[in-house]
Amino acid sequence: MIKIILLASILLVNVAHARTKCIAHRGAHKNFPENSLMAMEQALLLGIDGIEFDVRHTQDQVAILFHDPKLKGANSQPGKICPTDTWIKDLNYQEIQENCQLPNGQPVPKLEYVLKALAKRNFWAMVEFKDRPTAETLKMIREDWRKQMPQVRFISYFRNFLPINNSQLILSIPLMKDAEIKSFGPLNLCWAYTSMDKIKKCKEVASEVGVWKVEKEQAMKNLMALKVDFITTDEPELCMKLVKKPLPNTSVN
Numbered sequence: 001m002i003k004i005i006l007l008a009s010i011l012l013v014n015v016a017h018a019r020t021k022c023i024a025h026r027g028a029h030k031n032f033p034e035n036s037l038m039a040m041e042q043a044l045l046l047g048i049d050g051i052e053f054d055v056r057h058t059q060d061q062v063a064i065l066f067h068d069p070k071l072k073g074a075n076s077q078p079g080k081i082c083p084t085d086t087w088i089k090d091l092n093y094q095e096i097q098e099n100c101q102l103p104n105g106q107p108v109p110k111l112e113y114v115l116k117a118l119a120k121r122n123f124w125a126m127v128e129f130k131d132r133p134t135a136e137t138l139k140m141i142r143e144d145w146r147k148q149m150p151q152v153r154f155i156s157y158f159r160n161f162l163p164i165n166n167s168q169l170i171l172s173i174p175l176m177k178d179a180e181i182k183s184f185g186p187l188n189l190c191w192a193y194t195s196m197d198k199i200k201k202c203k204e205v206a207s208e209v210g211v212w213k214v215e216k217e218q219a220m221k222n223l224m225a226l227k228v229d230f231i232t233t234d235e236p237e238l239c240m241k242l243v244k245k246p247l248p249n250t251s252v253n
Contacts, residue, residue, distance in 0.1 A: 019243055020223065020243055021050055021124060021230050022231055022233065022239035023050040023232040023236075024236040025234050025236075026052060026053055027051055028043035028046055029234070033073075033102040033103050035053050035054055036065070036104065037114055037117055044123060046236055046237055046240060048240060050125060050151070051123060052128060053114075053127065054130050056089070056130045057131055058093045059089060059090055060093055062110060065108070065109045066088060069088060069089070070084060071091075075103055076101075077098070080098065083095065089131065111137065115141060119148075124151045124230075125145070126153050128155040129156045130156075131161070187206040187208065188232075189210070190213075191211050191212060191213060191219065196222060196226065199228065211231055212230075212231075213233060214231050215234055220233070
């Protein structure tokens with residue numbers, strides 16, 4: 001199966017010569033719910049370089065942070081029933097706010113709240129849109145994170161989800177053939193479906209190369225030695241530990 005991802009940036013900065021940056025996948029969520037503000041705060045406390053989080057829109061076009069298309073994993077508030085079997089796109093935000101909560105008792109976060117809470121914090125933000133973002137959502141990100149925009153990347157599985165100038169197509173293809181590796185802007189490759197050889201070839205043509213989701217120490221070391229720009233991981237502490245150590249100047253097979 002071919003998976004197409006679009007990554008867009010209002011301003012792209014050149015990080016080709018910087019060390020590999022560690023991106024916390026849905027925040028640091030070992031002790032907190034994924035995509036929660038607490039998971040993001042915990043990631044920043046770890047000194048993480050960046051955070052990836054998922055955005056969806058409710059029926060009344062409110063942007064919330066949630067990975068799945070339904071509220072699986074959310075709990076009912078006391079005396080209420082959270083509609084976990086209903087598509088988020090078919091629910092108004094008030095229905096979610098009044099009936100549902102995250103496992104730690106916090107509300108399902110609105111993007112607006114997260115943007116304001118993390119404004120002016122120094123980190124890379126990988127905003128993955130799980131559906132088509134509204135013009136209001138894009139405007140809100142640009143305005144609330146105006147100074148942070150050079151460190152913001154927009155990601156989607158679908159190219160037409162992001163009608164943004166200067167957007168760059170990035171591909172994650174399980175069986176990528178050499179002939180399919182062309183000159184792109186930023187690329188974000190799925191670790192489960194790629195190889196070190198393919199990543200090397202992408203490094204030759206892309207302005208930025210990231211790899212997700214990487215969990216094993218040796219894989220991280222190999223990718224850091226190859227000087228990929230981003231590693232997105234559920235093990236942010238391990239990644240940060242490794243980037244702070246000098247890496248051996250050896251080639252990766």
